[in-house]
Amino acid sequence: MRIIVLIKQVPESTEVRINPETNTLIREGVKSIINPFDTYALEEGVLIKERLGGTVVVMTMGPPQAREALQDAIALGADEAILLSDRAFAGADTLATSRALAAAVRKLEPYDLIICGKQAIDGDTAQVGPEVAEFLDIPHVTYVRKVRELEPGRAVVERMVEGAVETVEMSLPGLITVVKDINQPRIPSLKGIMKARRATIPVWTPADVGLPEEVVGLRGSPTAVEKVFVPQVERRGEVIEGSPEEVAEVLLSRLQSVGVL
Amino acid sequence: MEYFLTEEQKMIKDLARRVARERILPVAAELDEREEFPSQLREWFGETDLMGVGIPEEYGGLGGGVLETCLAVEEISWACPGVATSYAANWLGIMPLLLAGSEEQKQRYVRAVARGEKLAAFCLTEAEAGSDAGAIRTTARRDGDFYVLDGTKQWITNGGEADIYTVIALTAPEKGPRGASCFVVEKGTPGLGFGRKEKKMGIRASATREVVFTDCRIPATQLVGREGQGFAIAIRTLDRARPGVGAQAVGLAQGALDRALAYARQRVQFGKPIITFQAIGHMLADMATQIEAARALVYATARTIDAGVKDFAKESAMAKLFASDVAMRVTTDAVQILGGYGYMRDYPVEKLMRDAKITQIYEGTNQIQRNVIAQELLRESARKG
Ligand SMILES: Cc1cc2nc3c(=O)[nH]c(=O)nc-3n(C[C@H](O)[C@H](O)[C@H](O)COP(=O)(O)OP(=O)(O)OC[C@H]3O[C@@H](n4cnc5c(N)ncnc54)[C@H](O)[C@@H]3O)c2cc1C
Ligand SMILES: Cc1cc2nc3c(=O)[nH]c(=O)nc-3n(C[C@H](O)[C@H](O)[C@H](O)COP(=O)(O)OP(=O)(O)OC[C@H]3O[C@@H](n4cnc5c(N)ncnc54)[C@H](O)[C@@H]3O)c2cc1C
Numbered sequence: 001m002r003i004i005v006l007i008k009q010v011p012e013s014t015e016v017r018i019n020p021e022t023n024t025l026i027r028e029g030v031k032s033i034i035n036p037f038d039t040y041a042l043e044e045g046v047l048i049k050e051r052l053g054g055t056v057v058v059m060t061m062g063p064p065q066a067r068e069a070l071q072d073a074i075a076l077g078a079d080e081a082i083l084l085s086d087r088a089f090a091g092a093d094t095l096a097t098s099r100a101l102a103a104a105v106r107k108l109e110p111y112d113l114i115i116c117g118k119q120a121i122d123g124d125t126a127q128v129g130p131e132v133a134e135f136l137d138i139p140h141v142t143y144v145r146k147v148r149e150l151e152p153g154r155a156v157v158e159r160m161v162e163g164a165v166e167t168v169e170m171s172l173p174g175l176i177t178v179v180k181d182i183n184q185p186r187i188p189s190l191k192g193i194m195k196a197r198r199a200t201i202p203v204w205t206p207a208d209v210g211l212p213e214e215v216v217g218l219r220g221s222p223t224a225v226e227k228v229f230v231p232q233v234e235r236r237g238e239v240i241e242g243s244p245e246e247v248a249e250v251l252l253s254r255l256q257s258v259g260v261l
Numbered sequence: 262m263e264y265f266l267t268e269e270q271k272m273i274k275d276l277a278r279r280v281a282r283e284r285i286l287p288v289a290a291e292l293d294e295r296e297e298f299p300s301q302l303r304e305w306f307g308e309t310d311l312m313g314v315g316i317p318e319e320y321g322g323l324g325g326g327v328l329e330t331c332l333a334v335e336e337i338s339w340a341c342p343g344v345a346t347s348y349a350a351n352w353l354g355i356m357p358l359l360l361a362g363s364e365e366q367k368q369r370y371v372r373a374v375a376r377g378e379k380l381a382a383f384c385l386t387e388a389e390a391g392s393d394a395g396a397i398r399t400t401a402r403r404d405g406d407f408y409v410l411d412g413t414k415q416w417i418t419n420g421g422e423a424d425i426y427t428v429i430a431l432t433a434p435e436k437g438p439r440g441a442s443c444f445v446v447e448k449g450t451p452g453l454g455f456g457r458k459e460k461k462m463g464i465r466a467s468a469t470r471e472v473v474f475t476d477c478r479i480p481a482t483q484l485v486g487r488e489g490q491g492f493a494i495a496i497r498t499l500d501r502a503r504p505g506v507g508a509q510a511v512g513l514a515q516g517a518l519d520r521a522l523a524y525a526r527q528r529v530q531f532g533k534p535i536i537t538f539q540a541i542g543h544m545l546a547d548m549a550t551q552i553e554a555a556r557a558l559v560y561a562t563a564r565t566i567d568a569g570v571k572d573f574a575k576e577s578a579m580a581k582l583f584a585s586d587v588a589m590r591v592t593t594d595a596v597q598i599l600g601g602y603g604y605m606r607d608y609p610v611e612k613l614m615r616d617a618k619i620t621q622i623y624e625g626t627n628q629i630q631r632n633v634i635a636q637e638l639l640r641e642s643a644r645k646g
Contacts, residue, residue, distance in 0.1 A: 187279055190310035190323055193272055 001054035001150070002111040003045040005078065006101055006132065007038035009062050009069040010122045018228045034069045037117025039076070041178050043185040045115050046077035048150060055079045057108055061089055061100055067201055074196035075188035082108075086205040091218030094127040100216050101128070102135030103209040112152065114175040118143055129177040140175040141168050145182050262553055264560055266332070273314055273329050277336035280305050289341035292466035293612050298422055299344060299466060306348060307377015315352050316359070320367050321375035326567035327501065331508035331559055338512030339519075342616035343466030345512065347380075349505045350418035350467070353624075354381025356498040357427040357443050361486035366445060370425050382423035384414040384472050385495055392629050394429075394495065395438040399474060401430040406481050408432070408444065410474035413456065418623075420470030421455040424448045428474070429491045441491030444483050452477030463615030496574075501566060503577040503624055507559040507584035510620040511552060514588040517595035517613045518548045524599050524608075541598055548591045555584040575637035582630040585620035592617040 011030035019026050034042070045056040058073040060066050061084035070081035084104055092100065105114065114136075116129035126142070133140035141157050145165070149156040156169045160179055170176075188196075206216050214220060240247050240254075255261045266274065284305055292299055299305075306312045315330035316322025323329070330352055338345035355374050358366050373379040390396040399412025410430055417426075426446045433440030446453055456471030486494055522545055525536035535541050562580035566573050592614040596603035603610050621627045 187276070187283065187309055189308060190273065190276055190314070192310075193276070194269075 001048055001052050001113065001152075002108075003048060003054065003056045004105055004108060004111050004114045005038070005042045005045045005056060005058045005073070006114065006116045006128070007042060007058055007060050007069055007073060008035040008117070008120045008123075008128075009033070009060060009066040010035045010120055032065065032068065034072055035117050035120045035122075037119060037121070037178070037180065039117075039185040040180055040182050041115040041117045042073055042076055042078065043183045044147065044178055045113075046186075047183060048113070048147070049077070049079075052150065054112075057082065057111075059084065059101065059104060059108075061085070061092070061097060061104075063090075064203075070201050071196040071199065072188070074199050075192040076186060077192065081199065081201045083201050083203045084205075084209070085203050087217075088206050088213040088219075089217045091221060092216060093221035093223035094123070094125050094131055095222060096216050096218075096220035098128050098131030098135055099220065100206070100209065100211065102132045103211050104204055105132065105136060107204075107209060110173070112172050113150075113155070114138075114173070116175065116177040118177045118179050126177070129175060133175040136173075136175075138174050139170045140177070141170055142177045144176040144178045147176075147182075262557065264557075269323075269325075270329060270332060273311075273323075273325065274332040274336055276309060277311060277333040278339075280309055280311065281336045281340035285337065285344050286340040289344070289466070290606075290609065290612070292341065292343065294606075296460065296465045298347070298468045302344075302347060302380070303377045305344075310377075311348075312351065312377040313375035316355070316371055316375040320371040322371075326563070327504055328560060328563035328567055331504055331563045334505050334508040335512035335515075335556075335559075338509040339516040341466055342509055342513040342613070342619075343464040345509045346464045346467040346619070347419055347422075349502070349509060350383065351381050351423075352505065353383040353498065353502045354419065354423060354425060354427055356383070356502055357485050357494045358445060360497055360501070361443065361490065361494050362445070363482075363485075365482070366485065370445060374425065379424040380419055380422055381425040381427065382417050382419035382472070383498065384417050384420075384426055384428040386415050386417070387413060388415050392626055395492070397429060397431065397441065398434075399428070399430040400434055401432050401442060401444060403432065403481070404478070407478050408481060408484065410444065410446070410452070410477040410479065412474055414472040414474075416459065416469050416623075417472045418467055418469055420468055420472045421458070422468045426453070426472060427485065428472075429495050430474075432488045432491075436489070438492045439489055441495070442488045443485040443491040443494045444479060445485055446474075446477065446479055446483065450477060450479060462618060463612070464619050499624055500574050500577045503581040504559050504562045504566070506620050506624050507555065507562070507580040510581075510584035510588035510617065511556045511559055513613050513616055513620075514548070514552045514555065514584075514591040517588075517592045517610055517617075518545070518552060520608075520610055520613075521545065521548070521595040521598040524602070528600075535598075544594050544598060548594055551587040551591060555587040559584055575634050578625070578630040578633040578637075581620075581624065582627050582634070585617075585627060588617040588620050589614075 009032045012033045013030050017026045049056050056078045057080045058078040059082045119126035130140050141159055143160045144157045145160050146158040153172050159166050206213050240250050311333055313322035314325045314333050318324040334345050334349050355371050387397050401408045401410050428444045429441055431440050432442040452475050454473040456473050459469040525541050526534055528535045559580045562576045565576055595610040596614050599610055602608050
């Protein structure tokens with residue numbers, strides 16, 4: 001099995017602050033980690049490799065320091081790592097991110113399975129996985145909590161849906177995004193950490209993945225962020241008094257008047 | 262304090278800390294309550310390579326020495342001194358092989374321990390031979406190409422759980438301690454059995470058990486070093502491993518301080534957090550100062566040994582003695598700072614106080630350590646004339 005795991009480096013704090021002037025994330029002074037969901041994606045890839053043999057290639061698009069996330073991934077069992085990094089990639093929205101990642105994946109063909117986290121804890125869109133699959137024209141299954149069967153050309157996975165679990169059969173190559181229930185990520189080994197330090201990690205530019213600069217980064221991003229803010233939630237409590245019949249009467253008409261019923 | 266640790270030493274410390282905090286701490290109270298040896302030992306220390314920290318690279322380890330091992334023990338002990346005991350006793354168990362084993366013994370046993378596949382134990386103490394280890398009665402009778410072991414070892418850490426036992430037994434009982442030899446015995450050898458499992462005050466996550474030899478026949482190749490070297494091997498093993506007990510004491514004392522400090526900031530009496538009372542603040546200050554002094558002594562001793570200095574029995578004894586006395590005082594004070602809550606099992610400091618006590622007793626009681634230090638002082642001053 002040849003498995004590709006896509007990981008994103010994110011700020012450690014879950015309370016990401018936003019610069020109100022530029023509407024971008026404030027990253028200064030915040031320690032970077034592998035997006036927590038992606039550690040489950042990586043662990044699943046490594047578990048599959050340990051079970052069935054093969055290789056795990058881990059890839060990220062990000063600034064030069066995203067190399068640290070890739071080193072951590074090698075310490076955790078990935079065999080190879082690739083960094084997509086270039087000025088031209090900067091400022092990408094999910095579409096430009098996915099396009100770049102998909103183009104890089106093509107260079108790694110043939111592969112069996114791509115694994116992503118369910119979402120990034122900073123961007124939070126959960127779009128990159130499915131978009132990469134669409135660019136590559138391969139099937140994808142999101143919110144996977146278990147890989148039940150896996151063989152060349154075919155997989156059976158369980159995905160979480162609201163209040164239920166769905167079992168899905170998919171053809172391979174394909175892409176899955178995973179949730180935390182899928183496994184418990186390991187702690188790296190000391191030898192793994194030392195190996196990761198010595199690893200050479202190639203850096204790919206848009207030209208390396210065969211994309212013109214206009215379609216990546218800020219220039220390739222149709223999304224314009226106008227404003228990022230935490231919505232004010234306003235709640236008002238009201239106690240309706242009276243006998244149960246009266247209360248029910250009032251409640252019903254009130255709900256009808258606001259269009260809920 | 263800046264201890265000038267190398268990148269690799271920091272890496273070992275960080276990884277041990279992660280294992281301790283993410284994996285061991287969440288189960289420590291339960292292991293203590295149930296007096297249970299953790300089945301995850303191999304996952305915690307084998308898969309992370311921590312088992313191989315103090316083992317040379319040619320036997321599959323990371324090539325660290327006493328200091329590296331102490332760093333790991335300290336972090337593990339912060340979360341659970343009982344688990345740290347099992348970890349350190351494993352290193353103690355293979356120490357005779359590292360010091361005096363044949364190449365074949367090292368390749369066979371040390372390699373498996375470095376990979377975390379096998380666990381080791383060191384068997385010296387007997388019912389009538391504690392501080393007076395020279396009074397052991399277990400015998401190893403030569404019979405052709407075999408030795409036959411008979412006798413009962415008592416209070417053996419990792420007893421029953423370990424796969425490899427290094428054993429001190431008498432090959433020439435008439436010679437007393439000079440007639441002792443060291444052997445390595447595999448679990449599963451007919452005649453090797455396990456007796457009583459002790460119920461302990463503290464370090465209850467560690468297994469302490471009788472190891473019983475009844476007509477236990479082992480190939481003569483299981484002799485470690487030469488006949489008659491057993492006692493010297495045991496002494497060298499203990500001298501080398503003793504800073505590990507110091508590191509265990511430092512780690513658990515730090516654990517007690519951290520918890521007492523957090524509690525003192527948050528507990529309010531007379532309208533103020535209790536840390537603002539000078540009596541509490543001074544207690545914390547004394548605890549922190551003693552811990553730092555103990556840590557500095559343990560690290561310095563470990564470095565002295567790793568530097569290849571020949572004679573370090575005195576320093577090794579000092580590190581163990583000082584750090585364990587600090588651990589006992591600091592954990593007692595931590596319970597005091599938590600008041601009634603400190604006395605309750607719902608809070609972790611009473612466990613640390615129970616756990617701390619053993620560091621003053623095993624691998625030579627603190628009275629014996631003082632004897633060793635005094636003897637060395639006498640010898641040194643006599644030499645100077
Ligand atoms: C106009 C605009 C400008 C932006 N500018 C920047 C900027 O300058 N710098 C910046 O960091 N972000 C920027 N972003 C955010 C950026 O679009 C997203 O962080 C990125 O596209 C991933 O989306 P997400 O975080 O929602 O990931 P999700 O879609 O939630 O992630 C799902 C999964 O996809 C994979 N994945 C996601 N991102 C990557 C990646 N980069 N490499 C490999 N795998 C990945 C992971 O497996 C992850 O678990 C900008 C966004 C917009 C709209
Ligand atoms: C939990 C636990 C785990 C252990 N693990 C191991 C193990 O893995 N392997 C192993 O071989 N052993 C092990 N031991 C044994 C341990 O090393 C001994 O308990 C220790 O050496 C002390 O011996 P003793 O208990 O027989 O005390 P004793 O020697 O009977 O001492 C009793 C008291 O007399 C004092 N005393 C004795 N002699 C003198 C003297 N000459 N001068 C002044 N005071 C003296 C002692 O300090 C002590 O206070 C373990 C013990 C325990 C409790």
